[in-house]
Amino acid sequence: xxxxxxxIPVLGAIICFAFAFMLFRQYLDRKAPHQIAWGFAMVLFGxxxxxxxxxxxxxxxxxxxxxxxxxxxxxxxxxLSLGTIYLLKPNTAKWxxxxxxxxxxxxxxxxxxxKLFNSGIETAIVIIFLYLATIAGVMFISTSRSILAxxxxxTVLATIGLAQHNIDIDILTKTQSWRDVMTIPLRSGAFALSxxxxxxxxxxxxxxxxxxxxxxxxxxxxxTTLIIAIGVLIAAFGGTLHGIFDIGKQLGLSITTTIGIxxxxxxxxxATKK
Numbered sequence: 634x635x636x637x638x639x640x641i642p643v644l645g646a647i648i649c650f651a652f653a654f655m656l657f658r659q660y661l662d663r664k665a666p667h668q669i670a671w672g673f674a675m676v677l678f679g680x681x682x683x684x685x686x687x688x689x690x691x692x693x694x695x696x697x698x699x700x701x702x703x704x705x706x707x708x709x710x711x712x713l714s715l716g717t718i719y720l721l722k723p724n725t726a727k728w729x730x731x732x733x734x735x736x737x738x739x740x741x742x743x744x745x746x747x748k749l750f751n752s753g754i755e756t757a758i759v760i761i762f763l764y765l766a767t768i769a770g771v772m773f774i775s776t777s778r779s780i781l782a783x784x785x786x787x788t789v790l791a792t793i794g795l796a797q798h799n800i801d802i803d804i805l806t807k808t809q810s811w812r813d814v815m816t817i818p819l820r821s822g823a824f825a826l827s828x829x830x831x832x833x834x835x836x837x838x839x840x841x842x843x844x845x846x847x848x849x850x851x852x853x854x855x856x857t858t859l860i861i862a863i864g865v866l867i868a869a870f871g872g873t874l875h876g877i878f879d880i881g882k883q884l885g886l887s888i889t890t891t892i893g894i895x896x897x898x899x900x901x902x903x904a905t906k907k
C-alpha cells in the first residue's frame with residue numbers, strides 16, 4: 634500500500650517536470666509570457682510532489698511537509714492563473730481577475746476571516762488589505778503586474794510563515810489532515826491563491842473558448858486553456874474537499890492532483906500536434 638501511495642506523487646512529479654521542460658522550450662522559440670508562467674507553475678507542482686514523495690518514503694518531517702504545502706498547496710495554482718491572464722486581452726483580463734479576487738474575498742470572510750478577527754485582528758486586516766490592494770491594482774494599474782505582485786507577496790509571507798511555524802508531525806502522520814497542523818493565516822494563503830487562481834483559469838478558459846473557437850489561429854490556445862481549466866478543477870476539487878471540509882486526506886489530495894496535472898499535460902500535447 635505504501636509503495637502504491639509513493640508511485641502516485643512520483644508519477645505526478647515526472648509529468649510536471651516534463652510539462653515544464655516543454656513549456657520552457659516553447660518559450661525559447663515563441664517568447665510568449667504565458668509559457669513562462671505555466672512552466673514555472675509546473676515546476677512548483679513538481680517540487681510539491683517531491684516533498685510528498687519524501688514524506689511517503691521517509692515519513693513526514695518539517696522539511697518535506699513544508700515543501701509539499703508551500704509549493705504544491707499554496708503557490709502553484711496562483712502562478713498557473715498568471716499564464717491565463719497573459720493570454721487574455723487586457724480589458725478582459727482586468728474584469729475576470731478583479732471579479733475572481735473579489736469573489737474569493739467574500740468567501741474568505743465566513744471561512745477564515747471571522748476566526749481571524751477573533752484571534753488575530755492585525756493579521757486579518759493585513760489579509761483584507763492585500764485583497765483590496767490587488768483588486769485596485771488590477772482595475773487601475775496593470776492586471777498582470779498586480780497579480781504578479783500579489784503572488785510574490787503571498788509567496789514571501791507564506792514562506793516566512795511556514796519557516797516560523799512548527800508543524801506537529803505526530804498529528805499530521807496520524808490524521809493525514811493539513812487542517813489540523815496549519816495555522817489559519819497559512820490556510821488563508823492557500824485558499825486565496827488556489828481558489829482565486831482556479832476562478833481566473835476557469836473563467837478565462839470559458840471566455841477563450843467562446844470567443845476564439847472559430848478562429849483557427851486562436852483555437853489551439855483556446856483548446857489548451859480549456860483542458861488546463863479542467864485539470865485545475867480536478868486538482869482543486871481534492872484540495873477544496875480537504876482544505877474546507879477535511880475530506881479525502883493525503884491519498885485523495887495526491888490522486889486528484891496527479892489526475893489534474895495529467896489532464897493538463899494531455900491537453901497541451903494534443904494542442905501542440907495541431
